[in-house]
Amino acid sequence: MNLLKLGIPKGSLQEATIKLFHKSGWNISIADRNYFPEINDDTLACSILRAQEMPIHVEKGTIDAGLTGRDWKEENESDVVVAADLIYSKLSQKPARWVLAVSADSDIKELSDLNGKVIATELVNFTRKYFTQKGIDVKVEFSWGTTEAKVAAGLADAIVEVTETGSTINAHGLKIIHELMQSNTILIANKKSWQDPWKRTKIENISLLLKGALRAENMVGLKMNIPKERLDGIISLLPSITSPTMANLFQSNWVSVEVMVNKEKVRELIPQLIRRGAKGIIEYPLNKVI
Numbered sequence: 001m002n003l004l005k006l007g008i009p010k011g012s013l014q015e016a017t018i019k020l021f022h023k024s025g026w027n028i029s030i031a032d033r034n035y036f037p038e039i040n041d042d043t044l045a046c047s048i049l050r051a052q053e054m055p056i057h058v059e060k061g062t063i064d065a066g067l068t069g070r071d072w073k074e075e076n077e078s079d080v081v082v083a084a085d086l087i088y089s090k091l092s093q094k095p096a097r098w099v100l101a102v103s104a105d106s107d108i109k110e111l112s113d114l115n116g117k118v119i120a121t122e123l124v125n126f127t128r129k130y131f132t133q134k135g136i137d138v139k140v141e142f143s144w145g146t147t148e149a150k151v152a153a154g155l156a157d158a159i160v161e162v163t164e165t166g167s168t169i170n171a172h173g174l175k176i177i178h179e180l181m182q183s184n185t186i187l188i189a190n191k192k193s194w195q196d197p198w199k200r201t202k203i204e205n206i207s208l209l210l211k212g213a214l215r216a217e218n219m220v221g222l223k224m225n226i227p228k229e230r231l232d233g234i235i236s237l238l239p240s241i242t243s244p245t246m247a248n249l250f251q252s253n254w255v256s257v258e259v260m261v262n263k264e265k266v267r268e269l270i271p272q273l274i275r276r277g278a279k280g281i282i283e284y285p286l287n288k289v290i
Contacts, residue, residue: 007066
């Protein structure tokens with residue numbers, strides 16, 4: 001039987017990834033201290049791996065494909081296929097940022113001020129290469145965690161850390177002075193696995209459905225009844241990927257209209273629809289938009 005070995009990221013991305021797979025049609029069940037979760041697909045075998053290690057194992061072929069951050073692919077300089085860009089994190093659908101931060105009262109204002117200084121980070125290789133390309137001589141040390149505290153403890157002059165909002169960095173008395181890179185979740189594949197027709201199709205199918213589920217996160221469906229004489233005025237309000245779906249109501253001068261819209265626009269759109277004569281408006285969530 002054909003089988004694809006798939007890596008699920010452990011840590012901050014784990015919960016968001018399992019939720020995304022659920023919306024895409026796969027139920028992943030993880031028992032305590034079990035690194036091989038069950039999934040409702042006999043052609044998939046899942047393993048739980050840290051996102052930092054995922055590119056290494058995918059490149060080696062230990063697993064065929066996995067989800068990780070673009071940052072960790074860059075850090076490991078991994079020779080893998082990027083099968084899909086999937087912009088999501090533990091909090092939102094925004095890219096994460098790797099930033100340079102210093103003490104709020106530091107005299108360090110720009111990158112050149114770091115010449116001869118010590119930087120603590122988990123992203124050692126990328127950071128070292130970044131500053132080398134800038135021609136700035138810094139000492140980059142690996143941080144095993146609690147990176148934000150390294151400056152306050154006098155262990156580093158600056159840190160390179162990942163953030164979504166910057167709130168944790170600010171809470172530690174630091175200020176961001178530079179952004180090094182933006183990173184998003186990616187689906188990567190082993191090059192040999194990518195050449196296998198069945199495995200490639202399976203990976204592409206997973207990519208298609210995950211992207212559809214992500215697209216649906218920001219959208220809802222709207223269904224409503226509209227009198228035919230007011231149809232043109234109401235249709236002009238409705239955004240749509242193609243055009244709204246319409247059907248005549250039985251023995252009536254009304255039509256049923258269905259459309260997908262952005263969540264943020266609904267709160268303004270529904271009152272306008274009612275004022276123009278729409279009735280029986282139903283809003284419903286979407287699992288996938290392909």
